[in-house]
Amino acid sequence: MPGEPPAPHGASDEELLARVGARERDAFEGLYRRYVRPVFGLALHRLGDRRDAEEATEEAFAAVWRSASAYRAESGAAGAWLYTVAGSAIAERLRRRGTAGAGVLPEPADRTDESVAWRVHRALAELAPRERELIELAYWSGLSQTDLAGYLGLSPGAVETRVCSALARLAPVLAEESP
């Protein structure tokens, strides 16, 4: 993915959120890059409409900017706090939709699936763009192992090595507290 900024390593979510509370733009952008896919994915899952999900995602990050100074690390992980903020923005969008009579509220979402997707999509943001592309191709493109190696111009052994490396980088992130 050329042109994409490098994965935001270094600062923890809690540190970034505290800096957002102090109105630091860089911290907000870092947090956004880490969480935009999990938030959009959660919104899409609950709302079932891309346009609504897009607006709910924007509202969620606006709420993060507004409310970050209220976050206290001792109360829990930043990821869980963001999950709650995102859930509130999505619920508000659902309420508006219900009021407008423009659709039926969906069945209660499967929270376990949502939680797993949230954690995994958040963890993927920790990978460098090339690693993330490799994992996305390996798991969700439908390419066979041989086709994947051919597409990437690598030997099958090199693909195995890189997949191992990417999975190892995801492991500690996924071991952290879930929302």
Place this chain on the structure above:
Amino acid sequence: MSRGPVFDELVGDGATGAERERLRRVHELLLAAGPPPELPPQLASTPDFAAVRRRQRRTLKRRAFLLVGAALAVAIAFAAGFAIANHRGGETPAARTVTLRGTSAAPQARATLELLPARRGNRPARLSVVGLPPLPPQAFYNVYLVRPGKPMASCGTFTVSSSSQAFTVTLNVPYAPAGGDSWVVTRTTGSGQAGTAVLRAA
């Protein structure tokens, strides 16, 4: 039907023992999560920080805007409706009136849609609008009948030359309105891209 990725094939002999089990757990979580969603272009780029600040200010002032805007819209819609009704000698009173409010794409916008009695198989409607932003050339607003929960058919299009100007357009609802119907106004660009909702039934 293609099978999903197989852990042993993906990692080969690249890890053993506890490390292999740790990677297998990650593999299982990846399979359970499914692919991350493709981001729409508006979300894919770094957020427009100025927009976030504007949204923050807007939220703080939203209630005041809503009160003033709603009062203004009601007054304008009433005046427009009254004038039109007088002009037509009151011959077409609305069978049903729907209030529309601006979405986040056009928070200042307000509108009233009056569904008029059917005439010779047609179902005319009057839309009184205020607060919609002017459009670039070749862009237009489209009024959709929403059923069930999704835009079903266009009732007509219009453009705006001045956001401060209240005006009324005549439309035609292509299907007989039903109880659960709603309406949405979208902004459509000349490129033919899907429109953005600017007004929804309140």
